[in-house]
Amino acid sequence: MTDNRLAGPLDDPTAEAGYPADHPERVGFFTDTSICIGCKACEVACKEWNLLEADGPLDLSGNSYDNTVGLGADTWRHVAFIEQRVPARDKPQVDLGMPGPGPPGGTSQGGDRDDRDATDVRWLMSSDVCKHCTHAACLDVCPTGALIRTEHGTVMVQDDICNGCGYCIPACPYGVIDQRPHDGGAFKCTMCQDRLGDGLAPACATACPTDSIQFGPLDELRERAAQRVEELHERGVPEARLYGHDPSDGVGGDGAFFLLLDEPEVYGFPPDPVVTTRDLPAMWRHAAGAALAAAGGIALAFLGGSR
Amino acid sequence: MNPRRGERLMVPEAEFQSYYDQPVIKPPVWKVPDVPAYLYLGGLAGASASMAALADATGRPSLRRVGRIASALGATASVGALIHDLGRPERFLHMLRVFKPTSPLSVGSWILAPFGSLAAAGAASELTGIAPRLGSVAGAGAGLLGPAMTTYTAVLLADTAVPAWHEAHPQLPVVFAGSALASAGGVGLLAGAEAGPARRMAVLGAAVELGATELMERSIGLPGEAYRTGRAATVLRAARALTAAGGVGALLGMRHPGSRVTSVLSGLLLNAGAATTRYGIFEAGMQSARDPKFTVVPQRQRLAERGAAAPDNHHH
Numbered sequence: 001m002t003d004n005r006l007a008g009p010l011d012d013p014t015a016e017a018g019y020p021a022d023h024p025e026r027v028g029f030f031t032d033t034s035i036c037i038g039c040k041a042c043e044v045a046c047k048e049w050n051l052l053e054a055d056g057p058l059d060l061s062g063n064s065y066d067n068t069v070g071l072g073a074d075t076w077r078h079v080a081f082i083e084q085r086v087p088a089r090d091k092p093q094v095d096l097g098m099p100g101p102g103p104p105g106g107t108s109q110g111g112d113r114d115d116r117d118a119t120d121v122r123w124l125m126s127s128d129v130c131k132h133c134t135h136a137a138c139l140d141v142c143p144t145g146a147l148i149r150t151e152h153g154t155v156m157v158q159d160d161i162c163n164g165c166g167y168c169i170p171a172c173p174y175g176v177i178d179q180r181p182h183d184g185g186a187f188k189c190t191m192c193q194d195r196l197g198d199g200l201a202p203a204c205a206t207a208c209p210t211d212s213i214q215f216g217p218l219d220e221l222r223e224r225a226a227q228r229v230e231e232l233h234e235r236g237v238p239e240a241r242l243y244g245h246d247p248s249d250g251v252g253g254d255g256a257f258f259l260l261l262d263e264p265e266v267y268g269f270p271p272d273p274v275v276t277t278r279d280l281p282a283m284w285r286h287a288a289g290a291a292l293a294a295a296g297g298i299a300l301a302f303l304g305g306s307r
Numbered sequence: 308m309n310p311r312r313g314e315r316l317m318v319p320e321a322e323f324q325s326y327y328d329q330p331v332i333k334p335p336v337w338k339v340p341d342v343p344a345y346l347y348l349g350g351l352a353g354a355s356a357s358m359a360a361l362a363d364a365t366g367r368p369s370l371r372r373v374g375r376i377a378s379a380l381g382a383t384a385s386v387g388a389l390i391h392d393l394g395r396p397e398r399f400l401h402m403l404r405v406f407k408p409t410s411p412l413s414v415g416s417w418i419l420a421p422f423g424s425l426a427a428a429g430a431a432s433e434l435t436g437i438a439p440r441l442g443s444v445a446g447a448g449a450g451l452l453g454p455a456m457t458t459y460t461a462v463l464l465a466d467t468a469v470p471a472w473h474e475a476h477p478q479l480p481v482v483f484a485g486s487a488l489a490s491a492g493g494v495g496l497l498a499g500a501e502a503g504p505a506r507r508m509a510v511l512g513a514a515v516e517l518g519a520t521e522l523m524e525r526s527i528g529l530p531g532e533a534y535r536t537g538r539a540a541t542v543l544r545a546a547r548a549l550t551a552a553g554g555v556g557a558l559l560g561m562r563h564p565g566s567r568v569t570s571v572l573s574g575l576l577l578n579a580g581a582a583t584t585r586y587g588i589f590e591a592g593m594q595s596a597r598d599p600k601f602t603v604v605p606q607r608q609r610l611a612e613r614g615a616a617a618p619d620n621h622h623h
């Protein structure tokens with residue numbers, strides 16, 4: 001019997017789901033937001049490949065260049081845009097290729113005192129996606145078996161099984177999966193399951209012009225990400241940190257993890273996500289206790305008195 | 308962060324960062340009144356079935372009758388509400404396609420399906436007089452499953468990332484069990500001279516419902532605020548008033564059991580209170596899902612506590 005079936009580190013969720021030992025290796029995304037240029041090619045490629053509808057009438061959100069707003073039933077990649085005012089001297093020491101105010105290459109504003117006290121704009125851009133959790137709450141709570149672990153270790157909805165109960169939606173600690181209103185079913189990123197089977201990378205990773213979205217075997221991606229963080233720290237970007245890479249986190253590590261330049265919640269991520277089913281044994285114990293107490297209470301009501 | 312409109316802040320707003328104040332998690336797409344009704348009716352049906360089974364065993368045919376009818380109607384309407392809430396109602400039988408212990412909705416469906424069948428069989432026998440022995444067996448079976456019916460729905464809500472529900476997982480089943488006893492007892496008040504046990508159930512249930520809800524709001528930290536603000540606070544205030552009035556009515560009836568008006572009124576108030584409690588809890592969960600504060604702040608506190616316990620892990 002496998003340990004950590006509900007939470008905690010789990011080496012091989014694919015095998016735990018019942019696939020034979022010779023199953024394909026677990027694949028994932030490493031999204032390095034330090035080189036995202038906010039082009040949204042991932043959003044477009046995802047929509048095109050997966051034949052996803054527009055989310056609604058064209059609308060301006062007012063949230064910088066982000067008019068997609070968030071992940072949803074028809075949006076499986078979402079590029080977040082964050083504009084931050086930072087003191088000019090706190091600008092990253094390394095030119096990350098970010099667009100900024102002033103003419104291109106005009107980085108020689110430093111120098112005298114007044115300029116050092118001026119504020120500058122820092123851009124953070126990040127392409128969000130389903131995390132394909134090691135312990136996926138959506139999969140755990142799905143009552144029909146529509147949500148499955150695939151042979152590649154990813155999490156996918158089987159549309160012909162889903163009955164639209166909607167349980168997966170509030171179960172997801174990242175707010176990824178959603179219901180398609182006129183269809184009733186739940187939808188999310190499949191990591192391009194139809195491409196994986198043919199040995200192709202997902203559409204978003206293929207379209208990404210800067211390799212901000214990297215696709216590959218999860219173990220390899222984790223190594224590469226650790227090197228990248230180290231490199232950025234050495235180059236004077238101490239705020240670089242990984243998010244979702246750690247198998248000992250609350251979801252057993254994400255199949256899609258990130259390199260961020262600020263706290264996770266700034267990008268709309270939960271700072272310490274936990275798979276809700278970690279607490280399910282305790283929940284059932286409390287419910288059983290309350291049910292027994294209810295039975296006892298009803299029985300007492302029949303004992304305590306003649307009428 | 309700016310104080311929000313229409314709320315009087317008792318404590319300073321917690322400092323936190325978010326992405327344009329967007330929710331971190333997706334609020335449930337479950338509909339009102341479908342899901343609150345499903346929660347309430349399931350509890351009513353469960354406790355009514357147990358009440359009917361014990362009434363049968365102790366020779367109280369009138370109480371057995373109202374209990375069986377309430378359990379069958381409650382279970383049927385509960386299933387109806389659940390199906391109506393599905394995005395694809397024609398596939399409701401997919402609920403029984405697998406049995407999944409990690410899904411409270413799967414476990415619940417496997418409790419609800421046999422319970423509903425047994426309760427319906429018991430009520431059919433009661434109303435037609437056909438096969439009373441089999442009716443008693445069915446009624447006893449429904450009565451045994453009844454307590455599970457009163458609390459599995461609490462696990463269903465708690466097993467989500469919704470802060471006001473998940474954090475309340477120790478208390479929610481107690482609230483739901485108390486509320487179920489209050490509503491079933493309220494129905495049992497219609498049993499006239501045999502209503503004694505129902506009256507005691509009603510008073511006990513109302514007391515537990517009121518006490519446990521209060522305790523829940525106080526003991527879960529920041530998400531408790533979702534129960535004390537906005538629409539949830541208004542609804543829960545109404546629920547408290549209804550349940551308290553119904554409970555007092557049931558209590559008064561112990562002295563003057565003859566008054567049918569008091570009994571009917573108390574029963575109505577208790578059931579309105581139980582239904583309103585479920586709606587208020589549902590609404591509190593929705594509020595806690597919509598506001599990123601309830602997701603981010605407790606998780607930040609958790610990280611800070613872990614960082615304090617193990618300073619080496621503090622840095623990313």
